[in-house]
Structure formats: structure tokens, C-alpha cells
Amino acid sequence: MNRARVRSLALTAIVVVVVAAIAMALILVAGADPLVGLRGLVEGVSSSPYRVGELLVGAVPVAIVALTLVPALRAGVFSVGAEGQVVVGAIAATAATFGMRGALGDAAPAPAYWLVGAVAGALGGALFALLPAWLAARWGVNVILSTLLLNYVASGSLGWTLRTWLASPENTATPQSDALPAAAALPDLLPGTRAHVGVLLVVVAVVVFELWRRSRHATRVRVFAERPALARRLGATRTRTVLTTMLVSGAGAGVVGWMQVAGVNDRLLGSVSGGVGFSGLAVALLGGLLPVGIAAAAVFFSALAVGAVGMQSATGTVPSSIADVIKGVLLLGVAVVAATRPGLVAPAHAAAAPPPDDGALGADETAGALAASGEPVIAEEARA
């Protein structure tokens, strides 16, 4: 074990201790017994099959958002737009499902509904991600800000949608759509819980991710983040990298939107995204941008949220928002640990702004010409 590894492990241990200490301090500030709180947390997650199901209901969408965000993060494209892409995906999936019922009547088979819903969700999310990606590629518009602003546009569209063209004719307390046709709902995984077969999508996402990780595209993305100039000569232009990685994250978020509608709520609600987009970003970073870490981090985040509700009822005084505080502290800790492992998080400046030699002069074309001329030095760099 080399020194860097030891330092990294030691820091991880310190971070865990600090997070535990802060959690304890927060419980004490609330005037409760930390042990009672801890027992409430554990019982909140494990005391009944329903609670275990809730654990999966929370973890699955976050894991999928996180997994599909990884290529973008690896490339240094720091999108915070998953929240809005989930919303647009959910709207598209709901509309497509009702459209299909309208076209085929009630005879349509369930798998056809799932396929149409998933594809519509993915398309909706992907299209909504392409706009900021295109703005970033074309004019160097900061992705963090454009995706963030578009989240508000998405939430406005959702509010309008639920009031007008997809509104339920029933008189309901909160705006919502009609219930989806029964065939469109995803089957339950565990009886008596809200957990649904969408968990299989995480498996699919992990497999696809592992295939991607071994592909040329993944290599180009890595090179792009570290040495944009070299990457251009390998064919990974800024435009192409930003568009493809954002497309993947948008499609993933859109599928999550469909999943929340078809799997959990059975109808489109105003709360469809429920912070999944931001949690996904945090979980991707927390999981070290790798599938195993992301799966673990997603389950952990969900356990915190579900368990905090148990803690609130066990102690009576500790607000369940303690989960959000711990998540924030944890992410700070990860930022510190990640610093000891270079390359974990791409330098975000790589794609956030156009590099000095890029821009309206058509650097992409220049790069293409350079690649065609095949300078020997560059070939050596690529091999190394």
C-alpha cells in the first residue's frame, strides 16, 4: 500500500467519524437520545416489508439518474438538469400512454405500454437535455446555469400540463393527471409494497455502463476531460462530447420520469421529480462515478431518507430533514476524499467554458484537419 492510498483511507475514516459526530450533535441539539434516534433510523428502514420496499422506491430512480450522469461528469459537463429532464420525461411518457390508449382502446398489451412509455420518457428527457448541450457547444453557455434555469421551465410546464391538457377531470386537492390504464402500470416486485420491477432497469443500466466503460467513446471522454486539445485530434470534439454525454443523461432521467409515473404513483403528479435529479448528482459523486459505489450510495441515501422518518417518529423531536444535512456533510467529505484520488471527478472547466483556442473560429474543423494530417507527436501521445 502506497502513501497516497493510506492517506485516502485515513481521510475516509476521518470523514465517517466526522459525519457520525455531526449526526449525533444534530440529534442532541434536538434534545433527543442519539441511541433512540439510531434505533428509530434502523427500524425505519427494516421494520416491515413495506419500509424495505420504500428503500428500493427511493434508491432506484436516484441510481439510474446517477449512472447515466457519469459520462457527462467524466467529461466535465456539470449538468444539474436531471430534475427538469425527469419532469419532461414524465410528461412525455404520460402523454404517450394516454395517446396509445386513445388509439388502441383498452386492448393494448402491457409490454407495449411499457415500451411506449419508456421510449417517450427517454425521448422527452433527451430532447430537453439537448437544448443546454447545444447552447454549450455552440456558444459556450455555462451548462450548470442553463440546466438549472431550464429546471424552472420544466416545472412551469408540469404545472400548466396538470392544469390543462393532462388534467384529471375529477375534482382533486392537488393537480394531477388521470390514473394510467392498469396495463401500463409496472408490476410490483414485493407484494404489499410500492417497490416495482423498475429495479431491473438498474441492472440494465449497470451492464450498459460497464460496456460503455470499455468502449472507445469512454476513452475519448476521459481524454477530453484531461487534455481537450488531444481529444479533439482523436475525434472527440467539444460539440460531440457535450451532446452525446448530455443525451445519455437526459434519456436516463427521462426513463426515470416514466418509471415514477408508471411504477410508483400510477399517475402524473406535481411532485414527480421529488429531488431525484439533485440526489442523483450527489450520489454519482458519492459513488466515485462507478456502478458499485453508485448503487451503494443510492441505497444509503434512500436509507437515510426513509430511516430519518423512523427517527422522527421514534424520538418525536428530531425533524426528518436531518437526512438532508447528513447528505450535505457526506458530499463535502467525498469532495475531500476525492482530492486524494486524482481523476475521480473531471476538472469541470474542461467543458464549462470554451477553451482559449476553441470557439467561433471553427476549432472543430481545424482539429479534424489536424487529425487527418496525422502528426506523429500526437499519435505517440495517444498511445501513452
Next chain:
Amino acid sequence: MSGELWISILVGALALAAPLVIAGIGEGFVERAGRLNLGIEGMMILGAFAGVYAASIAGPWAGLAAGAVVGVVLGAGVNALVYALRANEIVVGVAVTMLGLGLSTYLFQLWVPAGTTNVSVDTLGRVDLGPLSDLPVAGPVLFAQSPVVYAAAVLLVLMWALARLTRFGLQVRAVGSDPISAALRGVRPRAVGERALLLGGTLAGLAGATIAVGSIGAFTPGMTAGRGYIVLAIVIMGRMTPIGIALGALLFGFLQSFSLLAQSTAIQLPSEVYATLPYLVTLIVLVLTSRAALRRHAARLRTA
């Protein structure tokens, strides 16, 4: 629309722009020094909570001070993480925002448990500048505002002077544009970056307290509603200059005020259009500024 409504919209625009101006000029320094504070939203919401808490004990001015103190503490924390522990500035920023939103909600729920009535505190009230406030239009809009509006204007001038006329301002610009040559000339980039972030943090915390104590007089979880990110957008739009930032803040403040008040008028548009208008227009202006920046950059390359 009636003239009175337009006057109310303009009055609201200045009040809504004030916190954005305050946080924005701070972030202008941060970005001039070559750094980025993505945690503004978290700093603002914690500043807002601290502001209301302190104001409930010792009055609105103590609330503003508490907000600034929270901001400087958070700024120091970010500095320690980024410089001493070499953490990624962007991840730290995202984490500070998560932490700020979570912690302010947690502490608020301890202070005001669910089911009890929210604590409300005295606001600063309006300053009436004598005969000036009787002027038509300009009177109510410019001369009978909350003190935070005047404070924002004064800060704007002070910060412009700090950036233009002092050694610190020069160092910030030198470090931001070329840290290596600045270091060769005896400026310490780390010290300058740290000071810039402390200043930015202080102003972000103050801005949060301004929202809570300046006009509303109460805290609600998530009350900053993304304004911290709007600040980042207007700093880019304003090309990091105090005047540009102030204009960006006024534009957003105007749109927000308009969307709040124009719904009650004859223009029949869905309320969601009004609600998203400020964000949509901010995005459009952001695109236009980015495009212009790229063009300028290209022109410079062509002449070089």
C-alpha cells in the same frame, strides 16, 4: 395596465433586485479572482435563517449582521476545504448548497415545530426621504424604499471603488487573469483567492438575511428559491463588473416583480408563464451574453 400597477412593479423590482446586487457584487470579486462559489444558494438560505433568528432576539439590524457572519464562516470553511484539503471547488459548492438547504430546514423545524405558527420578526420598514418621496413615479420607486435597497446601492459604489481604486482590487484582477505572472510579481494567489471568497461569502450571507429580514420578516424552508444560482447567471451576464451585475439584477428583479403583480391584470396568460418568465428571460440573456463573449474572443484571436 394602470400606471399605479407599473409603479408597484417598479417598487417591487428594486426590492427584489437588492439581495441579488449584494450577493452578485461579492461573487463578481470571487470570479474576478479566478474562483467560483457554487454554494451561494446554501450560504444565502443559512444567512436568511440566521437573520430571522437573530432578528427575533435583537432586531432586524442584528439579523443582517448575523447573516453576514454566517456567510463569512461558510466562506472560511470552503477556503479550508479547497486550499488546505484540495477538494474540488464545484463539488464543495454543490455540497454547501445541499448542506445549507438541509441545515436551515432542520434548525427551523427545531425552532418552529410543525403545527405551530411561524415566527415573524420586524422588518426594516421603509425609509421616507422627505419631499423627494412625493415626486410622481420617482418618489415611490426611488425615494421611499426599504433601507436594504439603499444599502445595496451604497455597497455597489463601495465595491466598485474597492475593485478599481485599491491594491486589493488590482491584485484580484491580476490573480484572476494570470495567477502565475501575478505570483512572480509577489502577489500570493491563494491569499487573494481566500480574501475574495470571504468577501463573496459575507455578501451572500448578508443577501440571504436581506431577503428574510428586509421585507418578509419570516423564514420558510427553501425561501431563496434558486436566487443563489440566479446570482451566478447575472455575474456572467454582467461580465463581472459592478454596473453589469446591477443591471442584470434589476432585470431579474423587474421580471419577478412583473410576474408577481401582472397575473392580476387583464393580460390573459397561464400563471405558469409568468412564474417561469424570469428564468426564461435570464436564460435568453445568458445565451446572448455568452454568444457576445465568444464573438469578442474570436475577434481578438483574429487580430492577434
